[in-house]
Amino acid sequence: AAGPLDGAGSKVLNCAACHGAAGQSRSDAMPILAGAHPVYFKKAIQDYASGKRLSPEMEPYAKQVLVLGLDEIAAYFAAQRREPSRVKLDAAAVERGRTASTQCAPCHGPAGKGDADKGVPDIGGQPPGYLRNQLLLFKAERRSPGDEAVTKMKALLKAVPDDTLGDLAAYYSSLR
Amino acid sequence: ATAKTAGDLQPQSGRRVVVVGGGWGGATAAKYVRLADPSIEVILLEPNDRFVSCPFSNLVLSGVRPLSSLTFGYGDLRRNHGVTIVRAEATAIEPETKRVRVGEGYYTYDRLVVAPGVEFQWEQVEGLPQAKDTVLHAWKAGPQTTALAKQIQSMSDGGVFVISIPPVAYRCPPGPYERICQVAWYLKNTRPKSKVIVLDANENIVSKTALFRGVWQASYPNIDYRPRSRVVKVDPSTRTLTTEFGDAVTYDVVNLIPPQRAGTIAVQAGLVGDDKRWCQVDHVTYESVKHRNVHVVGDSTIGIPAPKSGNVANAMGKIAAVNIVNLLNGRPPSPLPPGNTCYSWINDREAIAVVNAYRIDNGKVVQIEQKLTPGPSAIYGQQAVGWATSIWSDILG
Ligand SMILES: Cc1cc2nc3c(=O)[nH]c(=O)nc-3n(C[C@H](O)[C@H](O)[C@H](O)COP(=O)(O)OP(=O)(O)OC[C@H]3O[C@@H](n4cnc5c(N)ncnc54)[C@H](O)[C@@H]3O)c2cc1C
Numbered sequence: 001a002a003g004p005l006d007g008a009g010s011k012v013l014n015c016a017a018c019h020g021a022a023g024q025s026r027s028d029a030m031p032i033l034a035g036a037h038p039v040y041f042k043k044a045i046q047d048y049a050s051g052k053r054l055s056p057e058m059e060p061y062a063k064q065v066l067v068l069g070l071d072e073i074a075a076y077f078a079a080q081r082r083e084p085s086r087v088k089l090d091a092a093a094v095e096r097g098r099t100a101s102t103q104c105a106p107c108h109g110p111a112g113k114g115d116a117d118k119g120v121p122d123i124g125g126q127p128p129g130y131l132r133n134q135l136l137l138f139k140a141e142r143r144s145p146g147d148e149a150v151t152k153m154k155a156l157l158k159a160v161p162d163d164t165l166g167d168l169a170a171y172y173s174s175l176r
Numbered sequence: 177a178t179a180k181t182a183g184d185l186q187p188q189s190g191r192r193v194v195v196v197g198g199g200w201g202g203a204t205a206a207k208y209v210r211l212a213d214p215s216i217e218v219i220l221l222e223p224n225d226r227f228v229s230c231p232f233s234n235l236v237l238s239g240v241r242p243l244s245s246l247t248f249g250y251g252d253l254r255r256n257h258g259v260t261i262v263r264a265e266a267t268a269i270e271p272e273t274k275r276v277r278v279g280e281g282y283y284t285y286d287r288l289v290v291a292p293g294v295e296f297q298w299e300q301v302e303g304l305p306q307a308k309d310t311v312l313h314a315w316k317a318g319p320q321t322t323a324l325a326k327q328i329q330s331m332s333d334g335g336v337f338v339i340s341i342p343p344v345a346y347r348c349p350p351g352p353y354e355r356i357c358q359v360a361w362y363l364k365n366t367r368p369k370s371k372v373i374v375l376d377a378n379e380n381i382v383s384k385t386a387l388f389r390g391v392w393q394a395s396y397p398n399i400d401y402r403p404r405s406r407v408v409k410v411d412p413s414t415r416t417l418t419t420e421f422g423d424a425v426t427y428d429v430v431n432l433i434p435p436q437r438a439g440t441i442a443v444q445a446g447l448v449g450d451d452k453r454w455c456q457v458d459h460v461t462y463e464s465v466k467h468r469n470v471h472v473v474g475d476s477t478i479g480i481p482a483p484k485s486g487n488v489a490n491a492m493g494k495i496a497a498v499n500i501v502n503l504l505n506g507r508p509p510s511p512l513p514p515g516n517t518c519y520s521w522i523n524d525r526e527a528i529a530v531v532n533a534y535r536i537d538n539g540k541v542v543q544i545e546q547k548l549t550p551g552p553s554a555i556y557g558q559q560a561v562g563w564a565t566s567i568w569s570d571i572l573g
Pocket of ligand 1: 316
């Protein structure tokens with residue numbers, strides 16, 4: 001039987017330094033990789049490696065993933081059942097976020113699960129700090145500038161106040 | 177039961193890995209051998225009952241964090257992973273008979289991991305061997321960290337803090353410069369007339385050069401940086417450091433980071449090379465080039481083009497563990513590369529970082545890319561906390 005460190009399990013050892021064991025990040029800032037849809041995961045790695053999605057931490061590691069085997073590593077994280085973030089949430093913020101989330105549901109779905117085939121990520125249970133930061137980056141056109149996959153979402157986010165982005169982050173983090 | 181003190185301290189019944197040193201490299205290796213193959217017994221030898229993280233310990237000097245927030249027990253390694261933890265110092269290694277000595281007794285092993293970190297070359301600075309207790313290094317997080325913080329906090333306004341940086345190679349290339357930021361930040365806020373004098377043995381800031389320079393220029397006019405200033409003498413009675421060019425610098429508080437080499441046990445066991453300082457290893461298995469079945473990970477190693485960092489020690493510990501298990505099971509080693517990230521705090525909120533990723537090319541570690549943050553930001557500070565949370569739990573959880 002294959003152990004946890006055989007095959008792909010041994011190729012993702014370096015990721016644990018930031019994303020936790022098997023991609024189950026427990027911090028507020030680092031995204032959970034467990035349960036990521038492979039299409040989205042692979043695009044994220046390609047975007048970091050090409051410099052389209054800017055991250056000084058991820059650009060070198062994305063290039064390492066490409067050396068070690070992108071498909072295999074994407075499949076590894078997709079196969080891990082996501083353990084939702086346990087970062088404390090403000091219940092009132094979660095409720096406000098629920099109300100504001102109707103504009104997101106057409107793409108991200110009613111439970112935030114996204115669309116695996118279309119590359120829309122599952123954002124349910126991600127840490128709130130990570131989600132809020134990404135929303136602010138999208139809004140300021142600092143995440144993946146010019147990427148057509150996110151033009152529509154960015155247009156929508158431009159009209160959303162920063163406080164509401166925090167509420168949306170809390171709401172999506174609360175989803176199980 | 178009374179502890180055995182002589183002979184075979186715990187006769188071997190199955191396959192066994194012994195790990196010397198429960199720091200960033202050793203504790204990780206111990207845990208990951210058990211994860212990779214729970215049928216292998218693992219004994220971890222470590223004299224300290226608690227793990228104190230050097231990463232983030234510069235924040236203790238500026239009062240931003242208490243040392244207790246960087247201090248962890250070893251209990252989870254036993255409870256969650258079945259590692260046998262022996263609170264003792266290894267006193268000798270006998271590669272011929274595959275034994276590690278602890279005082280009068282010994283443990284046998286199939287494979288040994290040696291991860292003792294660094295030892296200081298006290299004798300390189302005249303006056304230092306006699307002044308060890310008052311001239312602090314705070315380069316192994318623990319009582320010295322708290323003691324240096326106290327010295328800084330009791331300095332008067334106008335007092336001078338002098339830090340001496342050893343020549344490369346030393347533990348954590350950006351560490352001294354992060355420390356300088358923390359002390360400069362603290363003094364700027366609380367002792368506006370005080371200054372920080374940096375006596376750097378190196379030609380220039382060793383790591384993240386432009387980033388640190390930018391931060392110092394923008395925020396810390398209280399830093400007086402002097403490159404090519406190797407300290408060769410300390411005299412606590414006159415509070416004076418002397419450089420190799422004969423410049424005398426007086427201090428109110430001094431932080432003298434001595435030159436370094438591999439941990440003493442590695443030197444005594446003949447694991448160091450011609451330089452008498454560091455251990456050369458295979459780039460895939462971390463097996464010593466000197467002794468078979470003995471693997472070295474962490475700061476004690478040299479030759480792998482990665483910095484002496486906690487992140488690299490952790491990566492080496494995992495890779496060595498996976499490949500020790502491969503070898504013990506008669507399988508070929510996997511060519512797994514390490515990675516490195518060093519965040520440095522430039523004040524209480526903001527950080528910068530350097531990131532390196534590697535691949536294995538013909539059995540050697542080769543860098544794919546090094547990347548720096550464009551500048552400091554509070555986001556990198558939050559991500560530094562995320563890194564620490566994850567990696568501490570990767571080592572000990
Ligand atoms: C101020 C400072 C800041 C730093 N910041 C960072 C950072 O932000 N990021 C980063 O990645 N790295 C950082 N580092 C570097 C990091 O701490 C080291 O690279 C790391 O600790 C190396 O791990 P190691 O396992 O080789 O040694 P250590 O972690 O020092 O562990 C060695 C262990 O071996 C034990 N030991 C020694 N001899 C024996 C013996 N004979 N028998 C049994 N046990 C023994 C010791 O007690 C110790 O516990 C920093 C270092 C300092 C000083």
